[in-house]
Amino acid sequence: MTHIFHAYPAKFIPQIPKLFIEKYTKPGDTVYDPFVGSGTTLVECKLLNRNGIGIDSNPIATLISICKTTKLSSDEIIIANNFLLDIEAILALRPSNFHLQYDYLNTIDFQNKEHWFQNNVQIELSFLIKKIREIKNEKIVRFFEVCLSSIIVDVSNQESNTRYAYKEKSIQNFKTLNQFVKRGKMMIERISDFSNICSDSKIEIYTQSSEDVSFIPNESVALVITSPPYANTYDYYLYHKSRMNWLGYDVRKTQETEIGSRDKHSSKKLEINHFLKGLEKCFKECERALISGGYAVIIIGDSVIRGELFDAKLFTKDLFAKFGMDLIEFSSQNLKETTRMFNPKFTNELKLEHILVFKKN
Ligand SMILES: C[S@@+](CC[C@H](N)C(=O)[O-])C[C@H]1O[C@@H](n2cnc3c(N)ncnc32)[C@H](O)[C@@H]1O
DSSP: OGGGGSOOTTOOOTHHHHHHHHHHOOTTOEEEETTOTTOHHHHHHHHTTOEEEEEESOHHHHHHHHHHHOOOOHHHHHHHHHHHHHHHHHHHHOOTTHHHHTGGGOOOOOTTHHHHSOHHHHHHHHHHHHHHHTOSOHHHHHHHHHHHHHHHTTTSSEEETTEEEEOOOOOOTTHHHHHHHHHHHHHHHHHHHHHHHOOOOOEEEEESOTTOOTTSOTTOEEEEEEOOOOTTTOOHHHHTHHHHHHHTOOHHHHHHHOSSOHIIIIISOOOHHHHHHHHHHHHHHHHHHEEEEEEEEEEEEOEEETTEEEOHHHHHHHHHHHTTOEEEEEEEEEGGGTOOOSOGGGOOTTOEEEEEEEEOO
């Protein structure tokens, strides 16, 4: 389905939300994911006819989530296909003056642009953004913004989606347009299938911190399923920095709102308590929004901060106990078996990842 649209660090495998949605809710119920990331929970909600609410502080996360859960009509699919045909026509000719001709569009500016992007790539990306913004239909604009976002790291000098390090890649002329078309075709195929089979359930997605979601009514959610950041493990704002720069989002604000980042706990050396306070606010809101008898499924990993191991199961259990919610089921596995960490500073033999199920009485 649309799950494959965009790479995302620490993304759920879809079977996890699917299993718990089927186990703990019925069609028409509302499911809430306060750290929605790339929207895996919400795609499953659409497929299983549950309403969904998703929050993320990162605008790239919410852009992807909205795109992955928004149906396109057959007329809209035709518009999207025609858009790609226009770019394919350029690729068929590969005009030798293309980069000279469109150099004037290369006006989106940000710090270290030259370091992270070759000039030919900058021109092709600028060309694509201009073309996308000329589309009249907002859903299709978003669809192609996600398509562009999904290829940006590949055509940049950033090593990978979870490593913000320089790597010279020598990107050939027209590779950016070519990747965009390839990706776009795959996405159109998937969104057509998704639009044909998904339900008409209601999905709401907001870009903000989930520490205060007072607009979600008390006792309106049957299930919370989420995976918060694993403290001191990732920097979501940094992995999406180039994407945010090209698409015009506020990187600094995103950096400040993100809880548990390596930036906060390794670079700025904040203590674990900073993360715990933020997490407590988010979980308190979950408890408030849950119906009595509702469930919260939390997938969370242990962390190492200043060389000290923090047991995520213990602190999550204590936080939920404060709100009177009991741990009714759990399973834990070694993180080493499920993640690829490049920096030994952030690995630890004893680090576990937990699936914790809480029930509101
Ligand atoms: C483990 S990822 C979620 C991945 C998601 N389950 C998926 O399938 O893609 C954690 C997310 O928490 C988000 N986040 C960090 N701080 C936040 C905050 N204060 N409020 C809301 N979201 C936050 C990050 O931007 C990141 O997308």
